[in-house]
Amino acid sequence: xxxxxxxxxxxxxAFSAIEAAHVEPGIRALLDELREELRVxxxxxxxxxEGVIVPLEALGDRLxxxxxxxxxxxxxxxxxxxxxxxxxxxxxxxxxxxxxAQSLPLYRALEELRAGAEWDxxxxxxxxxxxxxxxxxxxxxxxxxxxxxxRFNAIQEEIAGLATQFNNRVLDxxxxxxxxxxxxxxxxxxxxxxxxLCAQSAREAGEAGASAxxxxxKLGLDAPCAIAFLDHxxxxxxxxxxxxxxxxxxxxxxxxxxxxxxxMLALRAEEATLLGFASAAExxxxxxxAPSVDAVSELLESLRVAxxxxxxxxxxALRAIAAKRGAEEADDFNHWDTRYWAERLRxxxxxxxEEELRPYFPLPKVLDGLFAxxxxxxxxxVEAADGExxxxxxxxxxxxxxxxxxxxxxxFFLDPYSRPSEKRGGxxxxxxxxxxxxxxxxxDPGVRLPVAYLVCNQAPPVDGKPSLMSFDEVTTLFHEFGxxxxxxxxxxxxxxxxxxxxxEWDAVELPSQFMENWCYQPETLAEISxxxxxxxTLPKRLHEKIQAARTFRAGSATLxxxxxxxxxxxxxxxxGAGENxxxxxxxxxxxxxxxxxxxxxxxxxxxxxxxxFGGGYHAGYYSYKWAxxxxxxxxxxxxxAGLEDPRAVAKTGQRFRETVLAMGGAExxxxxxxxxxxxxxxxxxxxxxSGLAAP
Numbered sequence: 001x002x003x004x005x006x007x008x009x010x011x012x013x014a015f016s017a018i019e020a021a022h023v024e025p026g027i028r029a030l031l032d033e034l035r036e037e038l039r040v041x042x043x044x045x046x047x048x049x050e051g052v053i054v055p056l057e058a059l060g061d062r063l064x065x066x067x068x069x070x071x072x073x074x075x076x077x078x079x080x081x082x083x084x085x086x087x088x089x090x091x092x093x094x095x096x097x098x099x100x101a102q103s104l105p106l107y108r109a110l111e112e113l114r115a116g117a118e119w120d121x122x123x124x125x126x127x128x129x130x131x132x133x134x135x136x137x138x139x140x141x142x143x144x145x146x147x148x149x150x151r152f153n154a155i156q157e158e159i160a161g162l163a164t165q166f167n168n169r170v171l172d173x174x175x176x177x178x179x180x181x182x183x184x185x186x187x188x189x190x191x192x193x194x195x196x197l198c199a200q201s202a203r204e205a206g207e208a209g210a211s212a213x214x215x216x217x218k219l220g221l222d223a224p225c226a227i228a229f230l231d232h233x234x235x236x237x238x239x240x241x242x243x244x245x246x247x248x249x250x251x252x253x254x255x256x257x258x259x260x261x262x263x264m265l266a267l268r269a270e271e272a273t274l275l276g277f278a279s280a281a282e283x284x285x286x287x288x289x290a291p292s293v294d295a296v297s298e299l300l301e302s303l304r305v306a307x308x309x310x311x312x313x314x315x316x317a318l319r320a321i322a323a324k325r326g327a328e329e330a331d332d333f334n335h336w337d338t339r340y341w342a343e344r345l346r347x348x349x350x351x352x353x354e355e356e357l358r359p360y361f362p363l364p365k366v367l368d369g370l371f372a373x374x375x376x377x378x379x380x381x382v383e384a385a386d387g388e389x390x391x392x393x394x395x396x397x398x399x400x401x402x403x404x405x406x407x408x409x410x411x412f413f414l415d416p417y418s419r420p421s422e423k424r425g426g427x428x429x430x431x432x433x434x435x436x437x438x439x440x441x442x443x444d445p446g447v448r449l450p451v452a453y454l455v456c457n458q459a460p461p462v463d464g465k466p467s468l469m470s471f472d473e474v475t476t477l478f479h480e481f482g483x484x485x486x487x488x489x490x491x492x493x494x495x496x497x498x499x500x501x502x503x504e505w506d507a508v509e510l511p512s513q514f515m516e517n518w519c520y521q522p523e524t525l526a527e528i529s530x531x532x533x534x535x536x537t538l539p540k541r542l543h544e545k546i547q548a549a550r551t552f553r554a555g556s557a558t559l560x561x562x563x564x565x566x567x568x569x570x571x572x573x574x575x576g577a578g579e580n581x582x583x584x585x586x587x588x589x590x591x592x593x594x595x596x597x598x599x600x601x602x603x604x605x606x607x608x609x610x611x612x613f614g615g616g617y618h619a620g621y622y623s624y625k626w627a628x629x630x631x632x633x634x635x636x637x638x639x640x641a642g643l644e645d646p647r648a649v650a651k652t653g654q655r656f657r658e659t660v661l662a663m664g665g666a667e668x669x670x671x672x673x674x675x676x677x678x679x680x681x682x683x684x685x686x687x688x689x690s691g692l693a694a695p
Contacts (some may be wrong), residue, residue, distance in 0.1 A: 004029070006066045008396050009014035012432070012451065013069050015392040019083035023070055026090045030066055031096050034059055038096075042105040045111030049126060054438065056133070057496055061439050067093055068174070072430060072453060074164075078422045079239060083168060090164065091157045094555050096638055098153050101140030110134050123418040125497045125666035132502055132665075144274060147499040152274050152683060161265075162260050166250075166423055167424060167614040170607075172517050173255040175420050177245050178205070181238075187217055189234035191355035196462040197225060212463075224459040228470075230339040236329060240257065240387040243336035244600075250605025261583055261606055261613055265571055266364065268618065281573035286617035289504040289626065289669050293573055296622045300569070301685070303625060304562045304594060308693045310446040310555025312596045321345050335597065346552060350545040357546075358531040360467040360538045362418060363458075369528030373518055376646070377653030378489065378661070379404050393419070395460070401488055404599060410435075412489030417460035417467060417476075426610065429512075431482035434501065437493035440509045450499055452484040464534055471546065474528065482515030483508075491662040498582055502665025505620050509627035510634065511660055511667075517635040517689070520550055551691030556596075558690055563594035566624040568612050572619035630673055634660065637677055 005017040006026035037059055045052045074257075100106070110133055113119065119127070141152040181187060181200065187195055198217035202210035210216050219242060220224055226246050233239050233430055249258045268280035276282040281293050290296050308310035315333075318341040323330035325344070329337045347353045373381035375442060381402045389398040395417050401410040413432065418425075433451040440448045458473040469477070487499035495501070500508055518524045522543050529538035538546075566589045575586050583606055591598050599605065611617035634656065641648040 005068060006030075009062075009065070011142055012389050015069075015073075015390045017293040017390075018069065018073065020079070020085045022080070025040055027093065029061065029065060030319070034063060035096060035099070040105070045105055045109040047109045047116050048118055049113070049122065052106060052109040053126070053129065053133075053496075054101075057436075057494075058439065059100070059244050061434075061436070061495065063093070063096070067435075068430075068432070072432070072541060073392060074167075075428075076419075076455060076618070078168070078424070079170060082358075083164075084500070086312045087164060090160055094157050094160050095153070098140060098156060099163075101684070102142045102144075102149065103137075104142065107134070107137045107142045110137070112666055123666075125492055128502060128665060128667070129217070129494060129496045135563075136180075139275060139283070140264065140524070147495065149174035150272055152271065155271050159264060162264050163614050166257050166260050166264075166608050168261075168608060169255040169257050170250045170610060171420075171424055171613065173250040173608075174221045175424065177249065179238075179241065179245075180205075180207075180216050181219065182216045182377060184215060186235055186238060187215070189668050190229060190232045193227065193355060193358055193459065193462070194228040194232070194470055197228075198683075200462050201225070220420055221249055222418045223425060223457055224418050227339070228355075229406065230336065231343045232340070232619045236327075236336065236340075239336040239340060240334070244602075247600065248336075248602065248604045249393060249565055249608050252609035257607040257613070258583070258604070264613060265575060265583070268572060269576070270366035279309065281569055281619040284572065287622065288623075289506045290622070293569065295385070296565075296569060296626070299683075300562050300566050301630075303558055304518075304566075306687060307555040307558035307562065307595075308596070308692075310692060311559040312555075314553045314556050315596050317345060318342060321348065321654055326449050328545050333597075335600065340595065342553060343558065346549060349552070350549045352542055352545050354470050354472070357471050357542065359532045360536075361469040361471070361474055362465070362530065362532045363467040363469060365530040366477065366528045367470055367530040368525055369524065369526075370478065372527050376479075376484070378648060379650075379654065380409070380489065380658045381406075389413070408449065410450045410452070412454055412484055412488065415453070415455045418457040419460075420620050423457065424453075424610070425457055427480050429480045429487065431455050431487050431499060431501075434487075434495045435492065435498040436495035439495055447493065447496075450490065452487045454480050454484050456480060459568050468532060471519070475519045478515040478519055479512045486511045486664065489657055489661040491658075492666045494666070497665035499664050504669050505616070505624035507669035507673075508631065509624055510630045510673075511626075513628050513631035514634050514656075514660075515629070517628050520547055520548075523643075524533050525550075550689075554690040554692060559594060559596070561625055564609075565625060566590050566594050567606075568617070568621040570620060571612075605652070615639045618622050629683050629686050630669075632689050633677060634673070634685075636685040 004022050004026040005014045006022050007030060008014060038665065041055050041059070070086060073082060110130060114130055114134065122130070123363040144152050192212060195217060195624065198219060199210040199212045201218040201220060205218055207216050207218070219229060222433070229242055230239055272278070272280045272283040275283060277286065285293060285296070308553060311466050318338060319330055319333050321344055322337065322341050324335065343353050374380050374382055383400050383402060385398045385400045389411070391413065393397065397414045399412055399414065400408050403409050429455045431450065432453050433448065435450040436448040440446060456475070456477055457592055458469055459467055461467050483500065490499045492498040500694065525535050525543050527545065530536070567587055570586060571592050572585065575583070585602070587599065587603070587606060611621055617623065638649060638652050641652045643649060656676055659672055663672050663675070667675070668679065
């Protein structure tokens, strides 16, 4: 009998062989095996590292490997058959995970290990792993009994199912909406790159003769299309139509996520109460770096105060340029005007626009420059290894990382392009394989090397040219690669604390946001740029303009993040589902304090806010700003060493690698930061980089 490819414990998944039909029988068979192993472990568990942690690690790794592949494919190769299989087996996976987390014999063994004679002999990483497993068990309801435990478990299953539904509805709503434009006047002002992309979409939809010059052009809600149209289309009525569709996706009709949101908030609040916490936010923060809800609120308020007035001034500047050019929206400025006039103001102030940059950033050149920077900073060489690993789509690439001696130390998959018919939006990094000293295969008894997934949604290649990236897409790639570096350059051999595992959620964005800073450095810009037609690097005048424009509308960008984080915190701390009105009223109340252009009355942004309703950021969206304080301060070390001095940069980069990237979850994030920086972080560097520091 052919082995189910989901259960094949080879080094890398056989993606081309995995079908939806493999999911239920494969995962169910695995769960049966693991349940038996769990029962044996419960009878035999000893309160020692070898007696409880080692078998728990192996058991979790087997489930995480197979179920992780399924979850990954749900994000990048979503289809009806896979969804149905996922939704049928997901409750069984959750039930088993709760059985393990709520096992009293294992919990007692963990507590006895912490209190026993072996404890003092354990390393820092091992102690953090034990502490984390004990906390995870408590948060999973190990202390509950009878009806309370039954109710808690039912909540976990329902929340997981709702999150899956939420993501599927966003994907369906995104791919269901389109607008076919046939009159060239309707595309007035749009760049050639967008017209080519929309013509290609029209051809794929059956308009065989579609061309960039004559149309027709198919608009969609995927980011590369929608954002470029809002940035440049002169037809205000069409910008409004697209904006309203974008903001209301998954907020009406058969894909309406509003009832799911209300239900999730109620369930999360009930879960927190069962575990003895005052709110879902307090439960969430109990395992994060931030000490309390008040501490997060204080950070957000300080950033709100620093950015609110600046954002108001920036909005008035947009109204002013619209008035100067005689536009009707000067007296009726609205959300579909913001991006358009921001681009016009950028052109006026800095004599360039984002589209002018695209030809200078073809993906192959950006990758070459990113990899050169990685070698300079961290002494790591990245090599293309396409064809050496099975992939889930022809556009996916595979790379290996080697150290200075030429030894392989890690690998990663890169899935760069938007595919709105099957791939969820946004960008992310996830682990395919985690580093481990013990969890190795018979064929490779050495250290198991880490492998990452890097997923973006940038504009795809058009008409035989490589993907031409906006500067935002460049910084997004650097961001996700930063996550990948922390996963891949870990030196921790304990898989439960290697890479990004066991790192507090509000510290995990440190290396990703740190890497974004390099995109603004002249040396990096020279390395990552090369005109698609001539090979010319980005001219110095554009270097200088990008650097000068770095703080362009920084107040608005900061306030936007404060708005999202404050809304997330309010919904998970202050809001009572069914008590304080609906979620959109709660959104309006937060917006009054954190926006200078209030949301539309029918704004349904929450219905596609996947970070907090379809991902892991609920009561944790503040993490982006919390970690940005760390990342800006960390980059400050390179500025102090001298960015113009390659040796100083390399020396500081090596220290960053040996601490932030190598130590992972083996130490508390504040200790890791202090090991690199020599002190605790301050907010000054973030405010300075954002142009919001006091003069």
